Amino acid sequence: MTLMxxxxxxxxxxxxxxxxxxxxxxxVIALGAAAxxxxxAQQQNRAFxxxxxxxxxxALNERGRALANxxxxxxxWNDAYQHVTVRWDPTWIKNNYYSAVADGFVIFRKSxxxxxxxxxxxxxxQGSRLTLGLRRAAEALPNLxxxxxxxxxxxxxxxxxxxxxxxxxxxxxxxxxxxxxxIRLEGRGDGGDYLASVKLLTPEDLAELGNTLSLGNLHFDTxxxxxxxxxxxxxxxxxAGVPIGVLRWNDQRPGDAALAAQLPPVVFGLLLVGALALxxxxxxxxxxxxxxxxxxxxxxxSRLKSEFIATMTHELRTPLNAIIGYAExxxxxxxxxxxxxxxxxxAGRILSASRQLRQLVDDTLDQTRIxxxxxxxxxxxxxxxxxxxxxxxxxxxxARANGDTLRVTVESAGMTLxxxxxxxxxxxxNVASNAIKFTRGGTVxxxxxxxxxxxxxxxxxxxxxxxxGITAEHAKHLFEPFAQADSTTHQxxxxxxLGLTIARKLARAMGGDIDFVSEPGQGSCFSVHLPVxxxxxxxxxxxxxxxxx
Numbered sequence: 106m107t108l109m110x111x112x113x114x115x116x117x118x119x120x121x122x123x124x125x126x127x128x129x130x131x132x133v134i135a136l137g138a139a140a141x142x143x144x145x146a147q148q149q150n151r152a153f154x155x156x157x158x159x160x161x162x163x164a165l166n167e168r169g170r171a172l173a174n175x176x177x178x179x180x181x182w183n184d185a186y187q188h189v190t191v192r193w194d195p196t197w198i199k200n201n202y203y204s205a206v207a208d209g210f211v212i213f214r215k216s217x218x219x220x221x222x223x224x225x226x227x228x229x230x231q232g233s234r235l236t237l238g239l240r241r242a243a244e245a246l247p248n249l250x251x252x253x254x255x256x257x258x259x260x261x262x263x264x265x266x267x268x269x270x271x272x273x274x275x276x277x278x279x280x281x282x283x284x285x286x287x288i289r290l291e292g293r294g295d296g297g298d299y300l301a302s303v304k305l306l307t308p309e310d311l312a313e314l315g316n317t318l319s320l321g322n323l324h325f326d327t328x329x330x331x332x333x334x335x336x337x338x339x340x341x342x343x344x345a346g347v348p349i350g351v352l353r354w355n356d357q358r359p360g361d362a363a364l365a366a367q368l369p370p371v372v373f374g375l376l377l378v379g380a381l382a383l384x385x386x387x388x389x390x391x392x393x394x395x396x397x398x399x400x401x402x403x404x405x406x407s408r409l410k411s412e413f414i415a416t417m418t419h420e421l422r423t424p425l426n427a428i429i430g431y432a433e434x435x436x437x438x439x440x441x442x443x444x445x446x447x448x449x450x451x452a453g454r455i456l457s458a459s460r461q462l463r464q465l466v467d468d469t470l471d472q473t474r475i476x477x478x479x480x481x482x483x484x485x486x487x488x489x490x491x492x493x494x495x496x497x498x499x500x501x502x503x504a505r506a507n508g509d510t511l512r513v514t515v516e517s518a519g520m521t522l523x524x525x526x527x528x529x530x531x532x533x534x535n536v537a538s539n540a541i542k543f544t545r546g547g548t549v550x551x552x553x554x555x556x557x558x559x560x561x562x563x564x565x566x567x568x569x570x571x572x573x574g575i576t577a578e579h580a581k582h583l584f585e586p587f588a589q590a591d592s593t594t595h596q597x598x599x600x601x602x603l604g605l606t607i608a609r610k611l612a613r614a615m616g617g618d619i620d621f622v623s624e625p626g627q628g629s630c631f632s633v634h635l636p637v638x639x640x641x642x643x644x645x646x647x648x649x650x651x652x653x654x
Contacts, residue, residue, distance in 0.1 A: 142364055149360030158339050160318050161352055165275070165341075169264035172304050173277040175206045177262040180279035180300040189281050190298045193220070207302040211239050212281070214298055215250060228305065231270060235303065238269035243278045243301035246344045252280040253297050254290065261289075265344035273306040273325040273341070273350065311352075321355035428455065475610045482525040482615060484638070489520035489553045489564060495530060496551065500537055508546040516554040522564045523638025528611045535608040536568050536619070536631045544572030547628070562637040563617065569630035575623040583621075584609050608633070 179185065179202065188194040188201075189212060198221050202210050208228045212221040222236040243249070246263055255261045262279035281298040282289040306314070308324060315323030322336075327350040339352045435452035497513045504511040522529075533551075540549045549570045556565040575583060586606045609619045616636045623629035 146360030146364040149363060150358050153357060153359050154337055157320055157337060161339055164314060164318060169275050172207065172275050172302060173262045173264040175204065176277040176279045176300060176302045180281045181258045181261060181284055183284050185281055186283045208305050209235055209239060209303045211236055211301045212298055213240060234270055239276060239301050239303045242267035242276050246278055258286060266341050266349060267343050268327050268349045271327055275304045277302050315354060323354040326351045326353060480614055482528060484523050485526055487522050487524055487526055487529060490515050490518055492530060493551060493553060496533055496537060499534060500541060503538060503541050504549060507541055507544065509541055509544050510548045512550040514552040520553060520564060522635055524615050524635055529635065532608045532611040533566055533633060535604040536633060539604050540568050540570035544570045547571035558634060563634045564637055566633040567630055569628065571628040574625040574627050575629055576625050580623065
């Protein structure tokens, strides 16, 4: 073989020694690129399936909430309670129970014939089929009679999906009751009146919804049959969890379309690279240098982006502070003058929203400072008892507003540590306020204690609560920026998912860390570990506990 190669012409030997390996490398790159593009296309297809299902679910849920709000307006009404439950007044009912939003109303009592039914002009042809279907679906709601005993008016209404006349329908049921919760809870019992409303989603309505969501051929099937080859489906359930049918829409497969559009230029480029492989061999080093330069440019771009965000957040704080200041002035003036009470209420809403926005700006600023490496720490001796007293003063109003009990405990009166006062307090407040936010009517405990970690003295702050807890799946992403447990977490508890992220970064910047244990439905315990930095000051052993509700 060596002799045969030696007999080749110099150009042939060059192809064998240099060209063949390079062409082989080009072939490997081509196969890898094909695998990457195919994988990316499949990923896009899966993302479309997930995103489109989430879009459809959210759209139905939003329409259900809108119908529930409309139904609650008609049900939680003093006049309605007087003319329906206290004294049946058919004339008043006929003149007041109609709607441009709902397709039909039914007033009924549990296990009794319907007392009143109304259908919109466009649904008159469906008559009793629609009202009977609405009545059956309403009575099938789990714990229907429990609506009367809800602690708030918002709890007296419930919405669900059902199928009526082979059409998808959204229903809402509310207890007809006085507007005052105390009167409602005192006077309600079995045998009360309920208002059920329905909104049919006809094929035309679903087609319009599909156009709004950019989903083709959105339609409803009552039979849970397998979808066609190019269709996606979402199984729908009623309030009791029983399947009622399937929503289907076209699977657009955007990844396949993108792959088909990009494949010709990619193939052409790979062939061109193969043809010019020998000529470009000498340029590989230059390309490597260029790629390193591009990487550095990308890093610089990321740093400049963080600096830009930090600058913009600074600029946002100035008008926000002005808005907050003027809102506080308007609120104070309105509270002093009864005739301007409405202005005080509006100013209060502006003030609350502005403060939330300012907190978001502050969190974003801290996040960008840390990511850009601009976080400055000023270590000073800190008394743990004094630090927790400050926290207690800040957290007590939050706990009271949530109906929580706040307990603060210090293991030793003389405990100290070295750290940046502002950042230590911010770290602890972020974790503690998070515990309060996810605890309703429970207990939040903050305890400071001595601890040894890897032979180094630490002060550990254990912040425990009896709130909703954290699942193992969500715990994996808990400290990621903007992480939320699910879509309902933000709707129920608010927040954008930066508090714990910033708290852990601050703790680690000061040589500490944060860990936690949690059980869903039982609560969580977060431990903030911060190094002492010097010998703990001697002091009498004492235990201080404050309890406020």
